[in-house]
Amino acid sequence: MQLEAQNTSSQSGASATSVDSEYPKLELRKLIPSFKPQQDDMGRFLGLFERQLKFLKLPETSWVAYLIGVLPTEVAKLIAREPEEKAQDYEYVKEILL
Numbered sequence: 001m002q003l004e005a006q007n008t009s010s011q012s013g014a015s016a017t018s019v020d021s022e023y024p025k026l027e028l029r030k031l032i033p034s035f036k037p038q039q040d041d042m043g044r045f046l047g048l049f050e051r052q053l054k055f056l057k058l059p060e061t062s063w064v065a066y067l068i069g070v071l072p073t074e075v076a077k078l079i080a081r082e083p084e085e086k087a088q089d090y091e092y093v094k095e096i097l098l
Contacts (some may be wrong), residue, residue, distance in 0.1 A: 002036045031056065042097050062088040 032052050035045050049070070053063055064087065068076045077089050078096055086092050 029069075032066060032070050035072065035075065037072060037075070046094055046097065060089070060090055064088055064093050067093065 033045070033048060035042070049067065050063075051059075053066065058066070064079070067090070068079060071079075075097070079093055082093075082096070
C-alpha cells in the first residue's frame with residue numbers, strides 16, 4: 001500500500017508539473033505600460049491599462065494594486081491619501097486621476 005501511495009503521489013506530482021509547464025508565465029510589468037507624466041495623457045493611459053487587464057482577465061478588484069505599481073510615486077501618493085475602502089475602488093481612483 002505504501003508503494004502504491006508513493007507511486008500515485010509521484011505520478012500526480014509529475015502530471016501537475018507538466019500541466020503547469022504548458023502555460024507560459026506572464027511578466028505583468030512587461031505587459032502593463034508605465035505612466036510617464038511628461039509624455040502620456042492620463043485618459044489614454046488608463047484606457048490602455050484597462051484593456052490590458054481585461055485581456056489578461058484580471059479581476060477589477062485587483063486593478064488598483066496594478067495601477068499603483070505603474071504610476072510615478074507622486075501620483076501614487078494621491079491614491080494613498082484616500083480612505084482604504086475608496087482607494088481600492090478602481091472607478092473612484094480613476095475619477096481622482098482624471
